[in-house]
Amino acid sequence: MSKKSIGQKSLHFPLTKIIIGFIVCIGIVRIAQTFIKKLMEITSFDKDFKNLIGGIFVAILAIISYSYLFKFYEKRKITEFSKKGIVKNLTLGIILGTILQSLTIFVIYLKGGYSIISINPILFIVPPLTVAFSSAIVEEILLRGIVFRITEEKLGSYLALIISAILFGAMHLANPNSSLIAGxxxxxxxxxxxxxAYIYSRNLWFPIAIHFAWNFTQSAIFGANVSGNTISKTLITSKIEGAEWFTGGQFGPEGSIQATLFCLVATIVLLALSHKEGKIIKPYWKKTTNR
Incomplete structure (x- = not known):
């Protein structure tokens, strides 16, 4: 075996691809954040709109950096961000994310733990919109576009599902008011x-839309904490109280039992549909056996 072939194998080893993907995408995002922050400082825009413009700029750059990196790295067409079916995937994702979050809050309301204190000006949705939009795109690129997709190619859909889920939960353990149960x-x-959602749609638009709608509805509309973080401005100022098992406590409704159950049901449905439509990828050793 030649040194060149060893080098090529090392370069295209799954873990290597994940590390390079993270370094490039996170590096470009960090540089972009610093650049746009400096640029916005010389403008007279309101702080919230400066952050919104910055968030949109960073999100777009994250998509571009991911697309170009893996287009040349893996020498393929980037179907994860295909325009085909984009409206359908974004619409269904937003509807699903909104319904799941609304059901979560509805359980809290039924138990007398949710009350509205005030309804604020419409522009109060700008800060949570910024956070929800940028975090949904960047996190989905990193966790589903890089970690899950690359792991799935070798280990198959189910093992990749478990690995990426554990990593996602572990990443949020450092959040304010987090705990092992919340993770x-x-x-x-x-x-x-x-x-x-990625397995079923085979693109990133669907999970991005679910992620965005879940976070945006939770913070902007219902005025709740998101993964332990409090947003200063929301459309509705609310009061959530009661046992942590159904309110999530200071971590937010994501820490509640019903949020986990509702999302688990949606996951099972999507996986069942994916299995029925032949979208589940087998691990490499089963592919080899079947040849």
């Missing part, structure tokens, strides 16, 4: 659901 809940809710 496990997020691993099941977002970690499994969003990867299942």
């Amino acid at each position: 496990i809940g997020l691993a099941i809710q977002a970690g499994l659901l969003l990867a299942a």
Whole structure:
């Protein structure tokens, strides 16, 4: 075996591809954030709109950097961001994410734990819109576009599902007011659901839309904490109180049992549909056996 072939294999080893993907995409995003922040400082825009413009700029650059990196790295067409079916995937994703979050809050309301204190000006949705939009795109590129997709190619859909879900939950353990239970809940809710959404749609628009709608509805509309983080401005100022098992406590509704159950049901449905339509990828050793 030649040194060149060893080098080529090392370069295209799954872990190598994941590390390079993270370094390039995160590096470009960090540089872009610094650049746009400096640029916005010389403008007279309101702070919230500066952040919104910056968030949109960073999100677009994240998509471009991912697309060009893997187009040349893997020498293929980037179907994850295909325009085909984009309206359908974004619409269904937003509807699903909104319904799941609304059901979660509805359980809290039924138990007398949710009340509206005030309804604020419409522009109060700008800060949570910025956070939801940028985080949905960047996190889905990193966790589903890079980690899950590359792992799935070798280990198959189900093992990749578990690995990426654990990683997603672990990443949120450092969040304010987080806990092991909250991390496990997020691993099941977002970690499994969003990867299942990718398997079913075979693009990133569907999980991005679910992720965005979940976070945006939770913060902007219902005025709740998102993964332990409090947004200063929301359309509705609310009061959420009660036992942590159904409110999520200071971590937010994502820490509730019903959020986990609702998302788990949606995950099972998507995986069942994916299995029926032949979209589940087998691990490499089963592919080899079947030849």
